Amino acid sequence: MNVGTPTKQRSWFxxxxxxGFFGLVVDNLSILGFISxxxxxxxGFPAEVIYTRMFPGTAFGVLVGNLIYTWMARRLAAKTGRDDVTAMPLGLDAxxxxxxxxxxxxxxxxxxxxxxxxxxxxATATWQLGMASLIVMGLLKFVLSFFGDAVTRLIPRAGLLGSIAGVALVLMGFLPLIETLRSPMVGFMTLGLLLYVLIAKGxxxxxLPGVFVAFVFGTVLFYGFGALGLGAPGFTFPTPQPLNFVLPxxxxxxxDGLPYTVPYLPLLLPFxxxxxxxxxxxxxxxxxxxxxxxxxxxxxxxAFSTLVAGLVGGVAQTTPYIGQPAxxxxGARSGYTLLTGLFIGLGGMLGIVSGLVQWLPLAVLAPIIVYVALDITTQAFQATPGxxxxxxxxxxxxSVAYMLAIKTGNPGWIAPDHHAQLMSALDGHGxxxxxxxxxxxxxxIMTSMIWTSAVAAMVDGRLRRAAAFLLAGAGLALFGIIHSVDPRGGVYLPWALEGLSRTIAWQFIGAYIGLAVLLVLLSFQRDPVAAPPQA
Incomplete structure (x- = not known):
């Protein structure tokens, strides 16, 4: 009779x-805090909808994803016989x-x-839009899970990372910086402390972890200055929300939210x-x-955790974090993801997460987002060929154009009351x-991806590949997926356009086609792009 080898019992913690638990929880809380x-x-979004509808489902997605990654780590440890396997950290993507x-x-x-x-x-329609957005992104991620390598071969790293770096620097960097400086005595000092501990490695x-210290330091400053009458004008202490159990x-x-996603597909698909x-x-x-x-x-x-979150009311997608080696x-193994999933998931259901984030002022959260924006942009340059x-x-x-549109209220420039004014302003110069x-x-975002990919292909001497990216841009512009002449960014059928809108749309489409043809003609030269000088 053979006696099997006893299975090695590995500690859960x-x-x-x-x-690891503390660092991962702070990351997730900071993102939830900024969303709210x-x-x-x-x-001016109603807080009750955020805390009782959006957050429980969003947090449940974090729970599901971390449970899966915990199981994967323990399975890998059992398979390899190693005790030093570290689980992949999962959380909300910043x-x-x-x-x-x-x-x-x-x-x-x-x-x-x-x-x-x-x-x-x-508020209900917006919540439904958020759920539907997660379903759309989750399905895209599920399909592309089987073709991930092909995607990275098709689109150069500069196109993938550069498009997000532009969003990070211009929107995630600049707009939160404005929020930071709306309470400069708190925000600027918090930002400076973050830069000291995270960039200067001071x-x-x-x-204690630097981000936690910055959280506490900034929050104490905010409420301390407010209590002394030195804070932001109109300062008041937040009204505590009751702890309610909400099962997602x-x-x-x-x-119901799927039709609302159509104008936002040019954002959601790149996400x-x-x-x-x-x-x-x-x-x-x-x-x-x-x-x-x-x-x-x-x-x-x-992909599965994102789909689950969308199905139970979540509005922010999950992702594995880049810091697994950190x-x-x-010394973290698999227990930290289990603890994080339980804390965020159960805390989201019980209202504990909502109770924590409502006391984190925007002047303290915004500097963290500014740092994240700087870090994303820096990493994009470091991971891309010079x-x-x-x-x-x-x-x-x-991204700069989109920021300007946001700050000007994205006015309806094709509405009847603006159309005549714009037509009379035409001066023959453009x-x-x-x-x-x-x-x-x-x-x-998709425009940035196409522009960056096309120029990178030019630099590599692959002019016909650059032309192919430009023709793809013309096809996307044809239906308003990029360069939509609908002020809300909606898609449309090209033959439905008329007047100035039609003129603008075909001018942009023609620009892409014209440059693509020009690059194809230039590609027939013997050496269209000069080789870089030897060092």
Whole structure:
């Protein structure tokens, strides 16, 4: 009779898991805090909808994803016989979560109210839009999980990272910086402390994580100055929200929200694509650190957790974090993801998460987002070939146009009362300036991806490949996926356009086609692009 070898019992928690848990929880709380602060403070969104509808489902997605990654880590440890396997950290993605708040949910809420909805109906419609957005991004991630490598071969790294870096620098950097400086005594000092500990790698007199210290320091300053009458004008202490148990149950509300996603597809599709590329990168990072996770499994897990979150009311997608090697160096194993998932997931249901984030002022959260924006932009340049740097900067410019459109209220320049005024302003030198700004800003992430990819291909001497990117841009512009002449960025059938709108649309389409033809003709030269000088 053979006696099987006893299975080795591995501890669920080690000392390093506590450090990893704290760092991962702070990351997730800061993102949830900014979502609520931005929606409430900037757009006037009802807090009750955020805390009782959006957050429980969003937090549940974090719970599901971390449970899966915990199981994957323990399975890998059992398979390899190693005790030092570290789970992949999962949480809310900073760029796209912040982008959802600033570029999708907030503007949609304002738009619904302008369309005649009362506040309650507008908030419900916005929530449904958020759920539907997660379903759209989750399905895209699920499909691309099987083709991730092909995507990265098709689109150069400069195109993928540069488009998001532009969003980070111009929108995630500049707009939160304005919020930071609305309470300069608090915001600027908090930002400076973050830059000291995170960029300069400065030491603190106490052995606590720098982000946590900045949170506490800034919050104490904010409420301390407010209590002394030195804070922001109109300062008041927040009204505590009661702790309510909200079980995130499946809902079909996302079906009602699907039609609302159409104008935002030029934002949502790149958001989902970025997570696929990010998942591939973090899998490679973990593999280099010694933990050989299957890339497809990592991608499928994040797609599944995003879909689950959307199905139960969530509005921000989950992603594996790039810092898996850093958590390994902390000594974390698989317990920290289990603890994080339980804390965020159960805390979201019980109202604990909402109770914590409502006391974090925007002047304290915004500096953290500014740092994230700087870090994303820096990483984009570090991970991209130096010869493509100028191409990447060129791709930042559509984000500038979108920011200008936001700050000018994205006016209806094709509405009847503006149309005649714009037509009378035509001077023979070109299209109306305001119309160009709005058209350039609509679909700005995909525009940036195409521009950067085309210029990078030119730099590589692959002119026909650059022409192919430009022709793809012409096809997208034909239906308003990029350069939409609808001020809201909506898509349309090209033959439905008329007047000035039709003129602007075909001018942009013709520009892409014309440059593509020119590059094809130039490609027939023997050496169309000079080789770089030898060092």
């Amino acid at each position: 080690v000392a390093g898991d506590l450090n 602060a931005a929606l409430i403070g900037i757009f 760029p796209t979560s912040i982008g959802m708040a600033l570029l999708v949910l907030g503007p949609a809420f304002v738009g619904f109210k302008q369309a005649g909805m009362d506040e309650a109906a507008a 030491r603190l007199p106490i052995k 149950l499946p809902t079909l509300g996302f079906i 989902g694509l970025l997570m696929v590329v990010g998942g591939i990168n973090v899998s490679e990072s973990a593999r280099a650190a010694g933990d050989d996770y299957r890339t497809r499994d990592i991608l499928l897990a994040e 958590y390994k160096h902390m 010869k493509h740097a100028t191409a990447m900067v060129f791709g930042f410019l559509p 299209l109306p300036e305001l119309a160009v700004i709005v058209t350039l800003g609509n679909g700005f």
